[in-house]
Amino acid sequence: MQKIFSFGFWNSIASLILRNRIIIIILIGVSTFLLSTQWKNMQFSFTEANLMPDDHEVNINYNDFLDKFGEEGNLILLGVQDSALFTPEKFKAWNELISKLTKYPEVDHIISPADLQELKKFEDPKRFEMVPVLESEEPDSLELNNFENKLFTELPFYENLVYSSHSNTIQSALYLNKELVNTKARKIFVLEELEPLIQEFEEKHEIDVRVSGMPYIRTLNAQNIVDEIGLFIVAALIVTSLIFFFFFRSIRATIISMLTVCIGVMWAFGVIGLLHYEITILTALIPPLIIVIGIPNCIFLINKYQQEIKNHGNQAKSLQRVITKVGNATLMTNVTTASGFATFILTDSKLLREFGVVASINILAIFILSLLIIPVIYSYLKPPKDRHLKHLTKRWIGGFVNWMENMVRHHRIAIYICSVSLLALSIVGIYTIKVSGSILEDMPQNTQFFQDVKFFEREFDGVMPLEIFIDTKRPKGVLKLSNLKRMEELENFIQNIPELSKPLSINRLVKYSKQAYYNGNPKYYQLPSSQERNFIMPYAKSLSSNEGIMQSYIDSTGQYARITTFMKDVGTEKMEEIENDLLPQIKKIFPEERYNISITGKALLFQKGTNYLVRNLIISLGLAIILIAGLMAWMFRSFRMIIISLVPNLLPLLVTAGVMGFLGVPIKPSTILVFSIAFGISVDDTIHFLAKYRQELKANNWKIKRSVYGALRETGVSMFYTSIVLFFGFSVFMISSFGGTVALGGLVSATLLFAMLANLLLLPSLLLSLEKSIANKEVLKEPAMKIIETDEDENNYNSEKPKN
Numbered sequence: 001m002q003k004i005f006s007f008g009f010w011n012s013i014a015s016l017i018l019r020n021r022i023i024i025i026i027l028i029g030v031s032t033f034l035l036s037t038q039w040k041n042m043q044f045s046f047t048e049a050n051l052m053p054d055d056h057e058v059n060i061n062y063n064d065f066l067d068k069f070g071e072e073g074n075l076i077l078l079g080v081q082d083s084a085l086f087t088p089e090k091f092k093a094w095n096e097l098i099s100k101l102t103k104y105p106e107v108d109h110i111i112s113p114a115d116l117q118e119l120k121k122f123e124d125p126k127r128f129e130m131v132p133v134l135e136s137e138e139p140d141s142l143e144l145n146n147f148e149n150k151l152f153t154e155l156p157f158y159e160n161l162v163y164s165s166h167s168n169t170i171q172s173a174l175y176l177n178k179e180l181v182n183t184k185a186r187k188i189f190v191l192e193e194l195e196p197l198i199q200e201f202e203e204k205h206e207i208d209v210r211v212s213g214m215p216y217i218r219t220l221n222a223q224n225i226v227d228e229i230g231l232f233i234v235a236a237l238i239v240t241s242l243i244f245f246f247f248f249r250s251i252r253a254t255i256i257s258m259l260t261v262c263i264g265v266m267w268a269f270g271v272i273g274l275l276h277y278e279i280t281i282l283t284a285l286i287p288p289l290i291i292v293i294g295i296p297n298c299i300f301l302i303n304k305y306q307q308e309i310k311n312h313g314n315q316a317k318s319l320q321r322v323i324t325k326v327g328n329a330t331l332m333t334n335v336t337t338a339s340g341f342a343t344f345i346l347t348d349s350k351l352l353r354e355f356g357v358v359a360s361i362n363i364l365a366i367f368i369l370s371l372l373i374i375p376v377i378y379s380y381l382k383p384p385k386d387r388h389l390k391h392l393t394k395r396w397i398g399g400f401v402n403w404m405e406n407m408v409r410h411h412r413i414a415i416y417i418c419s420v421s422l423l424a425l426s427i428v429g430i431y432t433i434k435v436s437g438s439i440l441e442d443m444p445q446n447t448q449f450f451q452d453v454k455f456f457e458r459e460f461d462g463v464m465p466l467e468i469f470i471d472t473k474r475p476k477g478v479l480k481l482s483n484l485k486r487m488e489e490l491e492n493f494i495q496n497i498p499e500l501s502k503p504l505s506i507n508r509l510v511k512y513s514k515q516a517y518y519n520g521n522p523k524y525y526q527l528p529s530s531q532e533r534n535f536i537m538p539y540a541k542s543l544s545s546n547e548g549i550m551q552s553y554i555d556s557t558g559q560y561a562r563i564t565t566f567m568k569d570v571g572t573e574k575m576e577e578i579e580n581d582l583l584p585q586i587k588k589i590f591p592e593e594r595y596n597i598s599i600t601g602k603a604l605l606f607q608k609g610t611n612y613l614v615r616n617l618i619i620s621l622g623l624a625i626i627l628i629a630g631l632m633a634w635m636f637r638s639f640r641m642i643i644i645s646l647v648p649n650l651l652p653l654l655v656t657a658g659v660m661g662f663l664g665v666p667i668k669p670s671t672i673l674v675f676s677i678a679f680g681i682s683v684d685d686t687i688h689f690l691a692k693y694r695q696e697l698k699a700n701n702w703k704i705k706r707s708v709y710g711a712l713r714e715t716g717v718s719m720f721y722t723s724i725v726l727f728f729g730f731s732v733f734m735i736s737s738f739g740g741t742v743a744l745g746g747l748v749s750a751t752l753l754f755a756m757l758a759n760l761l762l763l764p765s766l767l768l769s770l771e772k773s774i775a776n777k778e779v780l781k782e783p784a785m786k787i788i789e790t791d792e793d794e795n796n797y798n799s800e801k802p803k804n
Helices: 002-019 021-036 057-069 088-102 141-154 184-205 214-248 251-274 283-312 315-346 350-380 395-410 412-430 448-460 481-495 506-517 530-545 571-589 602-636 639-663 669-699 704-735 739-769 791-800
Strands: 075-080 107-111 117-122 127-132 170-176 209-212 464-471 560-567 596-600
Touching: 002 021, 002 315, 002 350, 021 251, 021 350, 057 464, 057 560, 057 596, 057 602, 075 184, 075 214, 075 448, 088 107, 088 141, 088 170, 088 184, 117 506, 170 448, 184 209, 184 214, 209 214, 209 448, 214 251, 214 283, 214 448, 214 704, 251 283, 251 350, 283 315, 283 350, 283 704, 315 350, 315 602, 315 669, 350 602, 395 412, 395 704, 395 739, 412 639, 412 739, 464 481, 464 602, 481 506, 481 560, 481 571, 506 530, 571 596, 571 602, 596 602, 602 639, 602 669, 639 669, 639 739, 669 704, 669 739, 704 739
Parallel strands: none
Antiparallel strands: 075 170, 075 209, 107 170, 117 127, 464 560, 464 596
16 A cells, blocks of 8 residues: 555646646746845855854854954055155055045045154153154155155064065055944945056056955955856856757757756745845855756656657656656655755854755755656647657667676676775875865965965965954053063064964054154164153053054953964964964963963954864764665665665765875865765665665566666666766866865765766675675565656556546
8 A cells, every 4th residue: 555655646746737737837937936036135245154153162252352342354455565656656646545545434544654653752741642754745755765764674663564574565554444344335345446446556557556354355255256156057057958968969858957947046046035144155056056956857857758758659648657757766866965965954053054954945946846847848848759769779878888787797896896995095095184274275266366365475474363362350451561571472472483473462552652752763662661661651641542543452441452463374284283382372471360361363263163164064974874874764674775875875975085185185164065965966876776676676576686787777877867967067166266166066076976886886786795685575675665656556556546
């Protein structure tokens, strides 16, 4: 009765679909329209993705820091390595550019050579005042020459802030409004205002301007992601349609398939908008992913329809059988694929959860669309002609199937030797894999903004902020001379780390105060002694209210301070070394019982987030394996068969991991995704093969060899078709300018190719070699769900259903 119920269920579904074609077309049209109205809710991320939960200690420390000092990633740098800048004409042009930028509401303030101020001592009353270094608004050559000399030799306060300590490079520091830096206003300002202004300036004055800073990097990076969504969709459609046409030689079948996946893409965008999710580097992959995963559904359905037409020529019967005979198989393969993605929902990472939700929903949606659209459209068309069915008897496909059968029949030992050898090599490669958390590693390396980042790393030792957050546990504790000396000791230690820039802190202003007290002599740019502090304090009191000059590095109570350093993009491993060097030194300089000190900032946040994400991805992969193994246990009810079926699906994952190790491809968020995606998809082939194998066993009176070869011949062609589509479909991602996306596309393609060979060679070989332990009805019990329906099921259903 179970199998009759299964056939009856799908027979009812088929009748429902074919009898309500107009209603289904209307429902799909209305659903597509309603989901398209949600596109306006799609949000593009204006901040870095938070890879960790909000209650994680690292996030708590960072948010505490933001509460005291505000957004720290609001600095855009404009750099010029050209001595000609200190000529009257070009210096004036640079000042005009800075003046234009200052007028934008997105810009809070700018530190630029033209308006630099120096600290001066005045006696009546005793005070320090910031006065312009350049007195003339339009300085001549001599004044500019003197200014340049003074800047590089007498104003250490501006080192690595305005000028490079390595060369004569000058930079202007543009601070964005902290309230607007993480909004759409930043994107509009950078792309529509700043970029055109810089380009116009460069062309007009022939000066190469380098631009960087976290807001700038984030904006251009996000724009590249948006630009690539359309590129991926178009490329995926072109590649899959060409391969589809090559296999089927039917423009009609190709157009129907493309229409199906295009509606699936529209639904994917609608789901993202409906859930108010942001477009990130992960969710941007979903629309082309739907195309690549949706096309195999179309292949199975159209291929079955054409086989039925060739067998008996009855169109109505063929459409009915397409749904009843392939319904379960496509449902279960899509469920297993969706399950692989759904495991991301169980992680603590918001980024992964959103990706898992949207991907799993839309994989099931593309299955429903395929099952509805293809039979309905074909029901209105004439049956395919003989030339459209020629692909079913292609000789080269027959040759491929014969080669597989020959390998399994006569060269099983060679298959095992190759498999074991690959496994051994892979284990060696896996031990060489490293984890990478580089912010820049996946960014487009052929772009100007990437080259500019490298420029600022060379000249100013980095652009990514790393913060030391200091709580002295008492109001005005920061300005105690003993605490300032502790900070200086830590700053000296930081300065000796090659990957970190010269730190910025309140100490710079205190040192500058002493220099000003001694009439600007640069040799006195140092912390005052206790005695000198008493002399300097009457002058320094005026600074506390001077344009908030101290606000950036000390809070209003004087209890909290920050030491800011900028670091190069060094990756996770090196970042951990730096952190391990810093923490003991911090504890030594600032005893834990007297101070609360934490390391924070964008650089650390990303590194910690990457490690956290990788751990979550490994957990999700383990969950995917367990979940899919559970599904197969429910479907096949055989523990031994589950173990056998997992071998050809886990081996490709291990081989890919080994290849990553040998090629130096690190484990990072983009590459760890490979394993969950590939496993969820590759197990589909196993389900198809084992379902057909079990069917052949029953038909051949439990004769293993005949059943294995029968299943291999029957499923080999469709597995080959779908694997080729998936291989080239995922290869589309390799046209990306993002290194992580390129790696994802290449590795998934390679893994799926390995998986196809493993399922067509290793799996049948194992079934033949272990025939004595599995060749009985107890091992292969009646499945919980009928995967592939047969004519016998149809006959049983027709004979047992109630007569009217």
